[in-house]
Amino acid sequence: MVKGDPTLLMKLRQYQVAGRKFPSDTDPNPVIYRMRIFATDEIRAKSRFWYFTKRLNKIKTAHGEIVSVEEIVEKNTDHVKTYGISIRYETRNGITNMYREYRDTSLCGAVGRMYQDMAGRHRARAETIHIISTTALNVSSKVKRSNTAQFYNSKIRFPLLHETVRAPCKSLRSVFVSGRPLTRSH
Amino acid sequence: MAHARFVEIGRVAYVNFGPEKGKLCVIIDVVDNKRALVDGPSTGVARQQMPFSRISLTEFVLPVKRNQMSSNVAKIFDSHEVVKKWNSSTAGKHIEHSLRRANLTDFERFKLMIAQKKKSSALKKELKKLTVKH
Numbered sequence: 276m277v278k279g280d281p282t283l284l285m286k287l288r289q290y291q292v293a294g295r296k297f298p299s300d301t302d303p304n305p306v307i308y309r310m311r312i313f314a315t316d317e318i319r320a321k322s323r324f325w326y327f328t329k330r331l332n333k334i335k336t337a338h339g340e341i342v343s344v345e346e347i348v349e350k351n352t353d354h355v356k357t358y359g360i361s362i363r364y365e366t367r368n369g370i371t372n373m374y375r376e377y378r379d380t381s382l383c384g385a386v387g388r389m390y391q392d393m394a395g396r397h398r399a400r401a402e403t404i405h406i407i408s409t410t411a412l413n414v415s416s417k418v419k420r421s422n423t424a425q426f427y428n429s430k431i432r433f434p435l436l437h438e439t440v441r442a443p444c445k446s447l448r449s450v451f452v453s454g455r456p457l458t459r460s461h
Numbered sequence: 462m463a464h465a466r467f468v469e470i471g472r473v474a475y476v477n478f479g480p481e482k483g484k485l486c487v488i489i490d491v492v493d494n495k496r497a498l499v500d501g502p503s504t505g506v507a508r509q510q511m512p513f514s515r516i517s518l519t520e521f522v523l524p525v526k527r528n529q530m531s532s533n534v535a536k537i538f539d540s541h542e543v544v545k546k547w548n549s550s551t552a553g554k555h556i557e558h559s560l561r562r563a564n565l566t567d568f569e570r571f572k573l574m575i576a577q578k579k580k581s582s583a584l585k586k587e588l589k590k591l592t593v594k595h
Binding site: 279280283353354355378379380384423426429430431432433434435436438439441443444 | 465466467468469470477478479480481482490491492493494498507508509510512513514517518527528531
């Protein structure tokens with residue numbers, strides 16, 4: 276079970292969805308297509324599965340059935356991993372491919388962060404993003420982005436140079452305070 | 462910068478915001494420039510990601526390895542008596558005093574007011590003695 280503050284946890288889950296065309300006289304054992312889908316729940320996962328299957332395999336929802344939907348649970352969320360995610364998304368003028376890297380304790384966390392990142396940096400909405408592949412980068416030489424590589428360091432050490440002073444909870448916030456905050460680190 | 466405390470593996474941090482507020486934890490790994498992976502098995506903090514904005518770095522660093530098992534982190538934490546050291550440190554005492562102040566009863570607040578009045582009147586008397594009369 277993933278522990279921690281629920282407001283900080285990613286809501287995305289990973290599902291393995293398998294589906295096929297309805298069996299018919301001409302095709303009694305149709306091919307089963309399997310996909311790994313990132314979605315907040317099973318229903319969305321199934322819907323997204325059909326979206327891709329329609330485009331890639333020419334099977335409509337009305338002509339096919341879902342054989343299985345299983346959640347793929349992250350084996351170990353106790354340590355941080357670096358993930359490389361290849362995506363294809365629609366820009367205002369066309370379609371682009373991208374490769375992005377994220378560090379997180381779970382793949383779903385990294386994918387969720389990717390969606391947020393794409394929305395913030397490129398104004399790309401989640402519907403327009405197709406995840407082509409995801410890889411866990413286990414070797415530091417495979418990490419391409421210098422921003423991610425600098426944190427892939429067993430001897431990481433840096434100071435927090437600017438601290439934002441914040442009330443410990445909302446109820447203790449005050450509009451006016453007597454003194455200026457101290458933002459330097461100790 | 463000379464006296465800055467560093468985010469490093471083994472740094473003991475005090476959680477100052479969120480559901481784990483008021484607890485000590487140890488930085489086990491760094492996720493990115495905004496989040497750390499912290500663990501506090503002895504103090505009740507589950508291994509989780511914690512943004513740096515929610516923690517204050519303390520002066521204590523433990524000889525914890527990156528991604529060390531929670532049970533071993535607990536052993537090192539307990540053997541270094543971090544909680545005791547924290548409670549006797551300036552920051553720890555300050556927090557303890559703030560908590561005590563927040564939990565005063567009405568009678569205790571009355572006693573505090575009387576004590577403050579006595580203190581200020583004693584100070585004013587001494588100040589008057591030192592002040593030159595015009």
